[in-house]
Amino acid sequence: MASPVAFIPRATFPPIESIVKSYFLGHHKSGLTKMRQLLGSVELIIECRDYRVPLSSRNPMFEKNLIGRERMIVYTKRDLGAESLDEKTRETIRRWHRPQKVLFTDCNSDSDIKKVIKYAKDIAKSVDNVLGTRMMLAGMPNVGKSSLLNALRRVGMGKGKAAITGGQPGVTRSIGTTVRICSDPDIMLLDTPGVFIPYVPNTETMLKLALVGCVKDTLIDPITLCDYLLFRVNLVDPKLYSAYNPPTNDITQLLTATALQTGRLGKGGVPDLTATAIWLIQRYRSGDLGRFILDDVDPEAFDRRIQEEAKEGLSANQMRKEAKAERAAHKASKASNLD
Numbered sequence: 001m002a003s004p005v006a007f008i009p010r011a012t013f014p015p016i017e018s019i020v021k022s023y024f025l026g027h028h029k030s031g032l033t034k035m036r037q038l039l040g041s042v043e044l045i046i047e048c049r050d051y052r053v054p055l056s057s058r059n060p061m062f063e064k065n066l067i068g069r070e071r072m073i074v075y076t077k078r079d080l081g082a083e084s085l086d087e088k089t090r091e092t093i094r095r096w097h098r099p100q101k102v103l104f105t106d107c108n109s110d111s112d113i114k115k116v117i118k119y120a121k122d123i124a125k126s127v128d129n130v131l132g133t134r135m136m137l138a139g140m141p142n143v144g145k146s147s148l149l150n151a152l153r154r155v156g157m158g159k160g161k162a163a164i165t166g167g168q169p170g171v172t173r174s175i176g177t178t179v180r181i182c183s184d185p186d187i188m189l190l191d192t193p194g195v196f197i198p199y200v201p202n203t204e205t206m207l208k209l210a211l212v213g214c215v216k217d218t219l220i221d222p223i224t225l226c227d228y229l230l231f232r233v234n235l236v237d238p239k240l241y242s243a244y245n246p247p248t249n250d251i252t253q254l255l256t257a258t259a260l261q262t263g264r265l266g267k268g269g270v271p272d273l274t275a276t277a278i279w280l281i282q283r284y285r286s287g288d289l290g291r292f293i294l295d296d297v298d299p300e301a302f303d304r305r306i307q308e309e310a311k312e313g314l315s316a317n318q319m320r321k322e323a324k325a326e327r328a329a330h331k332a333s334k335a336s337n338l339d
């Protein structure tokens with residue numbers, strides 16, 4: 001009997017030019033401006049990044065705009081990035097940022113939240129302001145800033161939710177009032193709206209950010225996004241979807257089989273592939289389709305990212321210059337036509 005052919009996952013995901021690479025909205029820009037204005041009144045910036053995309057969810061605009069203040073980096077949703085403690089990955093990430101303080105949190109873990117409070121208290125004590133210490137959250141949309149604020153208040157003050165949270169980006173759209181997270185010493189925390197990066201370097205980064213919910217779900221076709229998810233799941237463990245289909249690189253095949261088995265059918269019993277894609281994406285987001293990191297985490301990954309950014313900065317400027325030149329040429333040709 002012939003032995004079954006071993007499954008070979010795709011090694012790369014092709015760039016898709018039609019995918020938008022921008023999601024920098026008006027309230028992102030105004031939020032960042034307001035944060036800059038408030039900088040003088042805060043002692044610590046708690047910058048949140050999603051542990052599943054430790055590089056892609058970093059926004060270099062915070063480093064450029066929120067300067068001169070102590071910063072702690074909190075990698076949120078660590079429970080969704082790994083089934084159990086993955087100390088090696090965390091140590092690599094800590095090394096990227098040395099000597100900056102780096103913590104990893106699951107907002108439902110009191111022991112994780114206590115570590116954030118301890119560091120915030122150390123800062124507050126060193127400042128020793130009789131009026132109390134103010135701190136500010138910062139981060140990309142939907143990375144879990146408001147959930148962290150609620151968790152800090154729950155653990156630090158024994159009090160209930162102060163900020164609204166939600167599974168879609170943009171739940172917090174403006175800077176509200178400060179919330180007390182600790183009374184001895186007195187620490188007040190400011191929640192802020194998520195701020196997206198103006199230029200996403202490539203389609204794969206955009207797909208990663210969409211997969212973890214940093215951009216609105218309507219921005220990218222769910223079947224394309226689910227195909228990217230399939231690509232990633234196959235690299236981790238194709239058995240993760242074995243309840244619906246054997247290992248495959250064919251998204252239509254997986255979606256059709258899953259739709260038939262879960263009853264996601266449209267008119268005439270036709271498998272509803274879009275609804276099924278959305279459902280599978282939600283399963284990944286809630287940790288039910290594997291818990292794994294989408295970015296490459298190795299000792300040099302952070303430096304590589306910074307180098308890429310420097311190049312991107314150049315090309316972004318070039319793009320702006322070219323667009324300006326195009327507009328000027330267009331204006332000039334209109335004017336000469338009028339002559």
Ligand SMILES: Nc1nc2c(ncn2[C@@H]2O[C@H](COP(=O)(O)OP(=O)(O)OP(=O)(O)O)[C@@H](O)[C@H]2O)c(=O)[nH]1
Pocket residue numbers: 076077078079080105106107108139140141142143144145146147148164165166167168169170171172173192193194
């Ligand atoms: N599993 C898990 N889910 C989390 C964690 N932190 C936040 N979430 C979920 O992530 C989603 C987004 O959380 P929010 O706190 O609203 O995110 P945000 O950064 O304030 O979002 P914006 O309003 O866009 O700025 C919600 O569905 C939260 O329940 C975490 O540590 N673990």
